[in-house]
Amino acid sequence: MEDNILEIINLNKNYDKFKLCDINITLPRGYIMGFVGANGAGKTTTIKLIMNMIRRDSGKINVIGKDNIKYEIPIKNKTGYVGEQPVFYDDLTVGWTANFAGKFYSDWDGAAFNELLTRFGVDKTKKIKQLSKGMRMKTALAIALSHRPEFLILDEPTSGLDPVIRDELLDILMEFIQDERHGVFFSSHITSDIEKIADYVTLIDNGKIIFSEEKDKILNDWKLVKGDINKSDDYRDDLVGLKVSKTGFSGIVKDIDAFKACHDMSLLTIDKISLDDVLLHLAKKENQK
Amino acid sequence: MRHLVIKDLYVNRKYMSFVLLFLAAILVLKGSSAPMVLFGVGITSYGVLIRSCYYDDKDRGDIFLRTLPIKASTIVLSKYILGISVLFIVVAICLLFAILSGQNLDIYFASFAFSILAISIVYAIYLPIFFKYGYVKAATSQSVLFIIIMGASFGFKELINITNFPVPVNQLHRFLTPLINFINEISRSNIILLLTLSAVSLVILAVSAKLSIKFYDAGK
Amino acid sequence: MFIPISNNNPRPLYEQISEGIKTKILRGELMPGDALPSIRQLAQDLKTSVITTKRAYFELEQQKLIVMRPGKGSFVADYDVDEITSLSLRKIQQQMREIVDEAKRTGVLREDLENIFYKILEEEYCGR
Structure with missing residues (x-):
C-alpha cells in the first residue's frame, strides 16, 4: 500500500x-x-x-x-x-x-x-x-x-x-x-x-x-495499421478504433502477431504508434458512429 | 487562521486605508455623532468583508487556498474572524476620536452596540449565501439586505427611545412587554447593552458559521 | 552520457539505449568496472521515462554486459569477449538471412545483393 x-x-x-x-x-x-x-x-x-x-x-x-x-x-x-x-x-x-x-x-x-x-x-x-x-x-x-x-x-x-x-x-x-x-x-x-x-x-x-x-508497453507493442479504403470492412473486427477517411482506413492492433496470422499483410502498412494515434483512435468514439 | 485574516486585510489594504481616511475626515471635520458612527462602522467593516469575498471569487483565490494544507472550516471561519476584526478596528478608531475630542463616551457605547448587532446579522446572513452560491449570487441580495438591516437597526434603536412612552393596551402590548422590559433593563447602562448585544451577535455568528461550513462542504 | 536515440527509429527506445551502451562497452569507451549513470539519472539525461532506461539496463544485465547492484548502482561487467562476439555473430547471421529472404521474395538478383553488400562495406569500413 x-x-x-x-x-x-x-x-x-x-x-x-x-x-x-x-x-x-x-x-x-x-x-x-x-x-x-x-x-x-x-x-x-x-x-x-x-x-x-x-x-x-x-x-x-x-x-x-x-x-x-x-x-x-x-x-x-x-x-x-x-x-x-x-x-x-x-x-x-x-x-x-x-x-x-x-x-x-x-x-x-x-x-x-x-x-x-x-x-x-x-x-x-x-x-x-x-x-x-x-x-x-x-x-x-x-x-x-x-x-x-x-x-x-x-x-x-x-x-x-x-x-x-x-x-x-x-x-x-x-x-x-x-x-x-x-x-x-x-x-x-x-x-x-x-x-x-x-x-x-x-x-x-x-x-x-x-x-x-x-x-x-503501449508504444512498443501496439501498432498502427493502415490500408486502402475498399478493404476496411475486412478488418473491422480485428482493429481497435477503426477510422475511415476518404482515402484509407487506420486502426490500432494490440497484438500484431495474432493479427498477422489471420490477415494478408501485403496490402497493409504497419507503423510504430504514437500517443497521438492512440488518442485519436480510442477517444471520442461517439463521433465516429 | 491568522495568516488568512492578514491576507484578507492585505488584499484590501488600499480600500481599508481609503475608508479609514474618509471616516477620520468626517469625524474631524463634522464632529462625530452617534448615527454617523453607526453608519461608518457599518459601511467600513461590511465593505472589507464583501471585497475580500469578491477577491476570492474574482481571482479564484479560493481554488488556491484549497490546494494549500488548510482545513475547509478554517477557510470559512477566517471570513468571520475577518469581519469581527475589522469591526473592532473601526470601533477602536471611533472610540479614540471620541476620547480625544473629550466627548461623552456613553452614547457611543449604545451606537457601537447596535452597529455590532446590525453588522453581525448582515454577516450572518451574507456569508452562508456566499459559501453556498458564490459571490455573484450573494451580491444580488447583499445591497437589499444591507439597507434592510441597517434600517431595522435604526428602528430598533428608536424603539428603545419610545419605550418610555405608555404603550397602548392591546394584544401587542402583552407580547412586547417582556421584550421591552428586557431592553429597558439592559439599556439602563449602555455598557451592559454593548456587552449583551455583543454576546447576542456572537451567538448569531456562531450559528451562521456552522451553517456556512456545512454549505461549503456540501457545495464541493 | 550521450546515447543516440530517435523517435523515428522503428526500434523501441529501450533497445536503442541498450544498444547504445553496448556499443560503448564493446568499443572500449566503457571498461569493465566502470560505473554507469543511475537509471533515474540516465532517464533525466536522455529525457526518457524511468521505466525505459530500467528496461534497457535489464536487457544489458541479461546479456551479462553490466551488473546491477541494489543500492550501489550499475557497473560494466567483466564480460566474456568470446561469448559476446559469438552472440553478435549469431544475431548478424540471422539478420542477413532475413535480408536474403526479402531479396528472394522481391526478386532481387544475387549479383545486385552482393554489390549492395560490398558497397556498404566500402562505405562503413573505409579508412579503418
Missing part, C-alpha cells in the same frame, strides 16, 4: 450532464503518470477529486498511502499542485504570495523558492497580474516544489505555453523524480510531453478510463 503514491479505486462522481464512472488508477512511487484525454473527458474533475476540492460520490482515493479526505491536511502538506490556470490574488506580488502559502506548510523552504525563481527568471517583486501565463505557471511550480513535496499533481500545466517552457517543465519533473520516493501525476492533451517522460499513461474518455498502462 505504502508504495503507491496514488491509488484510485472505483471512483464515481455524478453531475447533471457528466459523470465519472468507476475510475481506477494506480501509480507506484518513483514514477510519472501522464493523464491524457480530450477536453471535457474528465481529467480536471478527477484531479479535483484527488485534491479533495470537490467531493466524490463513492469510491476511494489514497494519496501517499492515506485516504485523501481523512488525511487531507497532512497529504496536502506533502503534495504540490499546479493548475491549468494557476490562480492567486492578482494584486499581490510573487514574493508575498509565496510567503503566504509558505506559512501553511511545515517544510517550507524559502531559500529553495528563491533559487527556483531565479532559475525560472521570475521577478519576485512583480504582481501576479503583471505575469505572463508562462510566468504564472512557473510561479505555481516554484511554490509547489518549495515545500518538499513527495507528490506532484499538474493539471494541464503545459497548455498554451511555448515549447521552451514546456521543455523546462519536463526537466524539472525529471529532476523531481530522481528521488524514488516521489511521484508525478500530470494531465495534458499535449501527448508529446507525456510521450517523452511518462512511465505510465492513463487515457480517460467521456468519464471512463480506457486504459492505464506502462507507456512503453
Whole structure:
C-alpha cells in the first residue's frame, strides 16, 4: 500500500450532464503518470477529486498511502499542485504570495523558492497580474516544489505555453523524480510531453478510463495499421478504433502477431504508434458512429 | 487562521486605508455623532468583508487556498474572524476620536452596540449565501439586505427611545412587554447593552458559521 | 552520457539505449568496472521515462554486459569477449538471412545483393 503514491479505486462522481464512472488508477512511487484525454473527458474533475476540492460520490482515493479526505491536511502538506490556470490574488506580488502559502506548510523552504525563481527568471517583486501565463505557471511550480513535496499533481500545466517552457517543465519533473520516493501525476492533451517522460499513461474518455498502462508497453507493442479504403470492412473486427477517411482506413492492433496470422499483410502498412494515434483512435468514439 | 485574516486585510489594504481616511475626515471635520458612527462602522467593516469575498471569487483565490494544507472550516471561519476584526478596528478608531475630542463616551457605547448587532446579522446572513452560491449570487441580495438591516437597526434603536412612552393596551402590548422590559433593563447602562448585544451577535455568528461550513462542504 | 536515440527509429527506445551502451562497452569507451549513470539519472539525461532506461539496463544485465547492484548502482561487467562476439555473430547471421529472404521474395538478383553488400562495406569500413 505504502508504495503507491496514488491509488484510485472505483471512483464515481455524478453531475447533471457528466459523470465519472468507476475510475481506477494506480501509480507506484518513483514514477510519472501522464493523464491524457480530450477536453471535457474528465481529467480536471478527477484531479479535483484527488485534491479533495470537490467531493466524490463513492469510491476511494489514497494519496501517499492515506485516504485523501481523512488525511487531507497532512497529504496536502506533502503534495504540490499546479493548475491549468494557476490562480492567486492578482494584486499581490510573487514574493508575498509565496510567503503566504509558505506559512501553511511545515517544510517550507524559502531559500529553495528563491533559487527556483531565479532559475525560472521570475521577478519576485512583480504582481501576479503583471505575469505572463508562462510566468504564472512557473510561479505555481516554484511554490509547489518549495515545500518538499513527495507528490506532484499538474493539471494541464503545459497548455498554451511555448515549447521552451514546456521543455523546462519536463526537466524539472525529471529532476523531481530522481528521488524514488516521489511521484508525478500530470494531465495534458499535449501527448508529446507525456510521450517523452511518462512511465505510465492513463487515457480517460467521456468519464471512463480506457486504459492505464506502462507507456512503453503501449508504444512498443501496439501498432498502427493502415490500408486502402475498399478493404476496411475486412478488418473491422480485428482493429481497435477503426477510422475511415476518404482515402484509407487506420486502426490500432494490440497484438500484431495474432493479427498477422489471420490477415494478408501485403496490402497493409504497419507503423510504430504514437500517443497521438492512440488518442485519436480510442477517444471520442461517439463521433465516429 | 491568522495568516488568512492578514491576507484578507492585505488584499484590501488600499480600500481599508481609503475608508479609514474618509471616516477620520468626517469625524474631524463634522464632529462625530452617534448615527454617523453607526453608519461608518457599518459601511467600513461590511465593505472589507464583501471585497475580500469578491477577491476570492474574482481571482479564484479560493481554488488556491484549497490546494494549500488548510482545513475547509478554517477557510470559512477566517471570513468571520475577518469581519469581527475589522469591526473592532473601526470601533477602536471611533472610540479614540471620541476620547480625544473629550466627548461623552456613553452614547457611543449604545451606537457601537447596535452597529455590532446590525453588522453581525448582515454577516450572518451574507456569508452562508456566499459559501453556498458564490459571490455573484450573494451580491444580488447583499445591497437589499444591507439597507434592510441597517434600517431595522435604526428602528430598533428608536424603539428603545419610545419605550418610555405608555404603550397602548392591546394584544401587542402583552407580547412586547417582556421584550421591552428586557431592553429597558439592559439599556439602563449602555455598557451592559454593548456587552449583551455583543454576546447576542456572537451567538448569531456562531450559528451562521456552522451553517456556512456545512454549505461549503456540501457545495464541493 | 550521450546515447543516440530517435523517435523515428522503428526500434523501441529501450533497445536503442541498450544498444547504445553496448556499443560503448564493446568499443572500449566503457571498461569493465566502470560505473554507469543511475537509471533515474540516465532517464533525466536522455529525457526518457524511468521505466525505459530500467528496461534497457535489464536487457544489458541479461546479456551479462553490466551488473546491477541494489543500492550501489550499475557497473560494466567483466564480460566474456568470446561469448559476446559469438552472440553478435549469431544475431548478424540471422539478420542477413532475413535480408536474403526479402531479396528472394522481391526478386532481387544475387549479383545486385552482393554489390549492395560490398558497397556498404566500402562505405562503413573505409579508412579503418
